Amino acid sequence: MAKLILKNVYKRYDNNKKKNKKQNDYAVNDYSLECKDGEFIGILGPSGCGKTTTLRMIAGLEDITSGDIFIGETKVNDLHPKERHIGLAFEDYALYPPLNVYDNIAFNLRAKKVNEEDIHKEIMRIAPILKVDDLLDSRPVGLSGGQKQRVNIARAIVRKPKLLLLDEPLSHLDGKMRQVLRTEIKRLHKEIKCTTIIVTHDQLEAMSLADRIAIMKDGKLQQFGSPLEVYDNPVNEFVAGFIGEPPMNLMTVDITKQDNELFFDFKGSDVRIGVPKRYQSIVKEGMTVKLGVRPTDLLIGNEASKGSKVKVAVFENLGEERRISIRVGQEFLTLITTEEIRYKQGDIIKLEVNAEKTHLFDIKSGERINP
Numbered sequence: 001m002a003k004l005i006l007k008n009v010y011k012r013y014d015n016n017k018k019k020n021k022k023q024n025d026y027a028v029n030d031y032s033l034e035c036k037d038g039e040f041i042g043i044l045g046p047s048g049c050g051k052t053t054t055l056r057m058i059a060g061l062e063d064i065t066s067g068d069i070f071i072g073e074t075k076v077n078d079l080h081p082k083e084r085h086i087g088l089a090f091e092d093y094a095l096y097p098p099l100n101v102y103d104n105i106a107f108n109l110r111a112k113k114v115n116e117e118d119i120h121k122e123i124m125r126i127a128p129i130l131k132v133d134d135l136l137d138s139r140p141v142g143l144s145g146g147q148k149q150r151v152n153i154a155r156a157i158v159r160k161p162k163l164l165l166l167d168e169p170l171s172h173l174d175g176k177m178r179q180v181l182r183t184e185i186k187r188l189h190k191e192i193k194c195t196t197i198i199v200t201h202d203q204l205e206a207m208s209l210a211d212r213i214a215i216m217k218d219g220k221l222q223q224f225g226s227p228l229e230v231y232d233n234p235v236n237e238f239v240a241g242f243i244g245e246p247p248m249n250l251m252t253v254d255i256t257k258q259d260n261e262l263f264f265d266f267k268g269s270d271v272r273i274g275v276p277k278r279y280q281s282i283v284k285e286g287m288t289v290k291l292g293v294r295p296t297d298l299l300i301g302n303e304a305s306k307g308s309k310v311k312v313a314v315f316e317n318l319g320e321e322r323r324i325s326i327r328v329g330q331e332f333l334t335l336i337t338t339e340e341i342r343y344k345q346g347d348i349i350k351l352e353v354n355a356e357k358t359h360l361f362d363i364k365s366g367e368r369i370n371p
């Protein structure tokens with residue numbers, strides 16, 4: 001176990017300098033992160049945002065352009081991957097086909113000249129944890145994707161690494177197997193208590209596994225916090241829209257005033273809602289802001305409701321919940337409810353908003369403006 005620190009880490013691929021200086025030509029840009037001993041960290045972000053590059057720099061498989069990386073108390077910038085005491089499991093299992101599972105797991109220990117008795121003890125300790133004890137005589141070709149990935153992870157942890165690095169370990173698996181292995185990775189982490197970094201573009205994976213999530217965009221760290229923090233308090237419009245499924249509704253609204261009361265006026269429509277008291281020192285008449293509302297915080301009013309009338313564009317009954325897409329001006333909002341209701345396209349509903357649970361973002365910078 002060890003803590004991991006990244007200090008102002010930059011990465012520029014020399015073969016990938018973009019001609020247009022305005023574009024971000026750093027694959028990783030001023031990245032700082034501190035993971036505690038034994039913590040499980042998820043690195044999450046859209047394709048191409050620099051997740052794998054970050055992981056490869058931690059592993060020593062990629063040079064860093066500038067900055068420092070520490071594993072425990074040791075600065076590892078110039079250390080060979082083998083000297084960093086890390087376990088690595090990538091999305092492609094890269095098992096050696098001619099070797100059986102036992103020999104695959106033993107491979108790196110043999111390369112380190114560990115004696116056969118100790119190798120045997122270590123494999124017998126790890127195999128049941130990853131449920132590969134019945135597969136030790138099998139060759140990779142006969143294994144399912146989930147089994148191969150278990151062997152891959154067993155191989156990564158057999159050397160008792162200080163740091164376990166997992167790059168999209170579940171992405172090749174089907175939905176059910178992903179879920180099974182996700183639970184097993186969580187159990188494994190509790191058992192071996194190794195500081196673990198998982199790279200994924202799947203938010204559910206990151207939210208369910210990690211103690212804290214580092215959300216990246218264009219090489220930059222956007223927010224680093226617990227799953228609840230990033231969900232409840234996204235620091236900017238990007239994180240707000242990225243975390244949550246279906247995503248948060250983000251609408252452009254003008255602040256208007258009538259009879260001394262402030263309103264959010266939804267652009268291009270006659271929908272408006274009162275500005276909650278706690279926002280009244282932040283917004284003023286004439287401002288335009290981005291208003292974020294989670295689909296579960298849009299509500300359907302009853303007949304007496306003063307909510308604005310809106311049209312149902314799409315109604316979907318998904319069993320446990322119902323999703324309604326509503327057209328407001330030029331935009332479509334998604335509402336989710338567990339109420340037993342049924343609508344069809346064109347029906348009119350009264351839209352209410354749980355205004356206390358809304359989020360405000362600066363219209364230009366996208367930064368959060370409400371506390």
Ligand SMILES: Nc1ncnc2c1ncn2[C@@H]1O[C@H](COP(=O)(O)OP(=O)(O)OP(=O)(O)O)[C@@H](O)[C@H]1O
Nearest residue numbers: 013015016027046047048049050051052053054201
């Ligand atoms: N070896 C390389 N040479 C040049 N550019 C690279 C190289 N590897 C990655 N890049 C670029 O660096 C940026 C970040 O890539 P990276 O693979 O780290 O992103 P990612 O978030 O892991 O993406 P994905 O989820 O698609 O794997 C991208 O613009 C990519 O094209």
